[in-house]
Amino acid sequence: MSEDVRPEEHHDHVHGHTHPTGLKGWLHEDFVPHSHDVTDSIDDALEASNEGVRAVKVSLVVLGITAAAQLGIVAISGSVALLADTIHNFSDALTAVPLWIAFVLGRRAATTRYTHGYGRAEDLAGLFIVAMIALSAVVAGVESIRRLADPQPLDNLGWVMAAGVVGFAGNEAVAVYRMRVGRRIGSAALVADGVHARTDGFTSLAVVLGVVGVWAGFPIADPLVGLLITAAILILLWGTARDVGRRLLDGIDPDLTHRARRALESEPGIVGVEDVRLRWTGHRLAVQARLLLPAGTTVAGADRTAAAAEHAVRRALPAVGTVDLTVTAAANAPITGR
Template identity: 30%
Template structure:
């Protein structure tokens, strides 16, 4: 919806009170890719030799993680590229796209695992349990170390959180493979291996669902889960002289940067850089919104849309 109207005054305040640039995880990505790629090759080789679906399933999952790490690292590189006349925000959103593709690849891997496991359940085959135990135990170490490399950034960046979660889940899954192999040795139940494959698939779905839904939300410019939209609206509504707020939009520019635009009606207000800068500063430090564009309007207009919030000052200003 477009609005054609004249503003008596408007300001654009951009607050960057503290850096939101994510820490560099280049070393972690490089080490993680090399370690996991080598492990995938080992798992495929020993999985075929041992006829273990659990190992092959885990190898497929680890391969999708390798591709996911490559994808995420590529997105990090793109996000560092400068803005252009066409891509005026730069390529920050590539990190959101990478997170979504990461989740989709994992779900495709789950489908492949489930299909093979169901076929194997109909005709169980014995697996070399001792080989499975050794290889999966190595996987626990490799995935655990890789997860540790990303641990420090797992809360601030969806891309890094995806890498951390996947690696940590892989370590747990490898532990499950070890347990399944030990049970097979003591019971002789050959169906344990395909059941373990199905369990791995289930764990992947559980671990991936949050990543998929959050990346989908961000790709559609939804308000990030970490931002309380109502609290932001209340803050803006309570600013001195503001009678109401409209056209409030909050979205993610990347997996680490949040942006906001809003129109604030302040009757009789003139251009006030200090006010705009103070608002941008508070949005940055209180809500983690580092890119805020605030437009000040000195008088109300018919915008053809419902205001985000009518101020508690509205009745007073209408009566004066």
């Protein structure tokens, strides 16, 4: 079955699992975010890729402005430590470039070598982002332990706090934006990049809380908050690595499989559905299934039933790319040519 783009259709945001509510739900969403296989997704593949690229561009601009503001504070305060943190934030912003390249690659048509296209480049970019989050956790942890073992006085506390507030605000805004777009287009890698921005924001927040602790007469608060932030980054890392790893292993939300099966079984003329398989390739969902038709079904009738079944799947699921349906007569009876 060929890909049939239907951008005018909308899908219900339905999950096969539940989330905590209230304060616990807020903490769960902030500290264990996930990509949500079932999304209110954009159906058109090119439009989804374009929105992903747009999200990367906008976030790079916002992070660039954030870094420039921090650089201005560095120039005023003369703090070498702030300069190092600003350079770190700027370099972390550039991790979005591989994702940008992956979105552009994903637009390319399949070839005789890459017969499924280049959508997997997006998942590889997600793996790179997971590695960067892990590196952020290591750097934050080592720096916190070093400051516990060898406490260093904080200078220019007002400027340090200002830089931390700017860094946290800029990174958190980018994190929310990236994750929202990533969930809408079905991109686990873009969600992971949003988590990466959030980890950088947490690092800046640690600076702010550390300054508050020093002002309150607890100089050890700075490294202790750093260790707390390290733990938060590790929790974020777990959820992100889980989602990206599932994509690489062709893991799928079971609810999507159930919805695909129900959509196929509800079509008139189908007496059974077997071997239902779904997989994500980047932010597009590929569907395979074998349809059992009544004995004596004609070839023309089988084609009509398969076409109707494909449309049913596209209505039931988000971000559907290719749909590959094979038809077989029930009890191995032949499908006639009449």
